Amino acid sequence: MRDAAFFEAPVPATARVVARPRANAQTGYFAGLVALVTGSESGIGRETARCLCQQGAAVVLNGRNAEQLSQTRQEFEAAGYAVVSCVADVTDYAACEALIATAIQAFGQLDILITNASISQRAYFADMAPDVFRQVLDSNVYGTVYPLKAALPYLTRTRGSVTFISSISALNGMPSGSAYCAGKAAVANLAHTLRLELAHTGIHFGVVHIGFTQNDPNKRVLDAAGLPVPIAHRPPRWQKSQTEVARIILRHIRRRRQRTVISALGQLIVLVHTYFPRLGDWIVLTTIRRLRHFYE
Template sequence: MLDAQPGIAAEQAPQRVAAVPLTPGQGVFAGKVAIVTGSESGIGRETARALCQQGAAVVLNGRCPERLAHTLRELESAGFAVTSYVADVTDYAACEALVETAVLTFGRLDILVTNASISQRAYFADMQPEVFKQVLDSNVYGTVYPLKAALPALIRTKGSVTFISSISALNGMPSGSAYCAGKAAVSNLAHTLRLELADTGVHFGVVHIGFTQNDPDKRVLDAAGQPVPIAHRPPRWQKSQAEVAAIILGHIRRRRQRTVISALGLLIVLVHTYLPRLGDWIVLTTTRRLRHFYE
């Protein structure tokens, strides 16, 4: 995910170089080329690593040049086929350059994972409008723009698109209005695209992430747009980033329409579908009794 900091326009231009031949490797994604947005850290980094381990060539992406360079060196030192591109995915021109980097470097594009986004820790009534917009833009346009730029290349390869959503999209969560709205939007977008582009052979799927262990410096936005630590999550409820990445890879490999991670996520689906009033009662009760869970 993106760090909670103001958006920056990407200034890095893709080098005009000949495509690097993909040498046959081992793994279910051998010979495939992937872009993982927001892969300088966190779940995105571990998803990129897992794709590399399964034979894919991967284009890393992030907004922090130093952090992105560190991740690139780490994966290169392991012998993986990787390159990187600094880009704010809410900038469409930057997304075009990101996709161009993949095609110029590796000759094709097979997999797009739209992971980059900003989260929040703020109640709607307290949020500044520009902060709500920033969170929503990162989740919606941060998904739409990379896909729009990548779609022609993905159609050529009958590739795979995976939107990283959240269990928050399945049922609203207090202190997460913009984030929940954005994640729900991309879930519905995937459904629409499956219908519109059914004849292209492109896979569109959504992974709803549950509570996951975060990097120590992970930050979200408060009501005024300032970076703050993420709200408390009981460790026993959290999956590791590597576990989540493995589930994402299984989703891509099986070309699934939807994957919900964690027992809590599946419970939310069940309750929201069949007992929505009970679901709301549970959320309201926990909001009163476990405020640190949201604030």
């Protein structure tokens, strides 16, 4: 049964009452709800949006690559899903206001926000140009804050759900990922703060710490000079598929969980970081010496 918080929220007297969007041909847990997934033109964001559509949600797709975003939207429309798309850089607040306006104009409401868009890196701190560090940090922090800030009045009306996509690397840090780890840790703490400040709104604030996941072949991260390079190698046996991760994200939203850590490795990091932090640091330092390519 769907969480009652999605249905029992009182509508403020000043709120415009609108009809819920018609469910897609598929019926499911999210039928009648509207979701926005940032960075959903590709990768995990695209598969999360697809799973939401399959479960009946109307979905707003977002990305910076207009061509790729259009291809994803057309693919979803061909499958019969209720979708719209909006090209927007989520580190630009005005663009985020336009993004939220697209959702409201198309569907009249917003129930679910998933802040997935971000930039990662493969560079050691000492080598990074300051502007590159800022670019990575901004994409993770302001790329989360700005969409939420613009969407907050509408999520308050629906007592909606907000999920910040973080990483297991935020749990204990990761060499060659200083800005990315800092940004992902920041959004986890932001969620905790908002949970306290906005408890009266009934909005769900959660964080999903994603582990190693299969990537699109064209996936790129930034090097020390800000140039796009392939993501560091990860053994396939350690990786979950994008669809598996998307399904875990949806389960997290359904249960309105505060935190979900994906993968056995993520759970191990939590355990070691909490109870044996010195052991955790020793393991990382040892792998830097013996498996440096793992980080590079």
